[in-house]
Amino acid sequence: MARPWSKSSVTPHPPAYAERLLAWFDLHGRHDLPWQHPRTPYRVWLSEIMLQQTQVRVVAPYFERFVAALPSVRALGEARLDDVLALWSGLGYYARARNLHAAAQRCIELHGGELPRDFDALLALPGIGRSTAGAILSQAWGDRFPILDGNVKRVLARHHGIAGWPGTPAVEKQLWRIAGSLLPDARMADYTQAQMDFGATLCTRHDPACVRCPVQDDCVALREGRVGELPTPKPGKPLPERQCHVLLSTDTQGRVLLQRRPPTGIWAALWSLPEADSHADAQAWIDAHVDAHGTNARTLGAIAHGFTHYRLTMLPLHWRGVAPRNAVRDAADLRWVSRDELQSLGIPAPIRKLLEADLS
DNA sequence: AATGCGGGGAC
């Protein structure tokens, strides 16, 4: 199918990424956020700080109150810290408010009571990092600097198919490079806002609206069906480890002794191998339930299995040629099972795998 | 490279 741009344009190239994003922004972007009217450096700065790790809906009322009480850099710098913190109360991350206050005072000392229009000078102010400095310069002045917040990370990770958690320096470095390579020649303020609106309302974390996406044609994640798995989520805390022995008893006819699990909990009511916490417990169980003729167990290879809330390592112990005791024949939850019967029983997958590997 | 910082929203 012909691309719209390949018909009439003298250039064979599709519109640049930024151009498509800006066209989307004009139609579907957010144009009435409190800090956009008027879009002064002070208001942009304040909004960017408030919006760090904080959602737009939460920030809006705080922004209105704050800027009404302290309408300028100078007013902020000359206010008492307690009053600044009171205006911040409830927003969280209070270091942001302390940094804001200190930065305003430094602007009074060094920059005539205004925010400097200089990347390094902004970066030197407390609370302003690389992304916030870029956001301020681009939004307040239209200067050509990239941003890399959570929205942009998610969008670029998908659009360029970047795997790996964006919190790692290697991935972040790559994303910064891409972000810097996509900047338009004009409309930087709108472009910065467009990226954030795009990430917040269309290329969302869950259920992004790829059908309506202005850059779907060259989205790697969409093409490769990886939208749902990008960006790679932050690695969670390691799950607790549990370990147990599983007791494999086989008789001379190749039958195996299975035990029905309790009706609740993991693998409820399935047929599995008896479990024991320790080697000694395992031996005691064997002595009590089968006649192993005093033979020792053979150790089989460990089985690792992951649950949602812990990881289980099963250490199989194998007694061969054991004979059933009379009592065992009557126990309701114990059963000698031939190989052929295994497939008709409900058996946990890792246990079944062990049995099939060992009995074959 | 990993953590602390905070409250709220979405699921």
Add this chain to the structure above:
DNA sequence: GTCCCAGCATT
């Protein structure tokens, strides 16, 4: 309950 959010500073 979990995970994430218009990040940055500190270790």
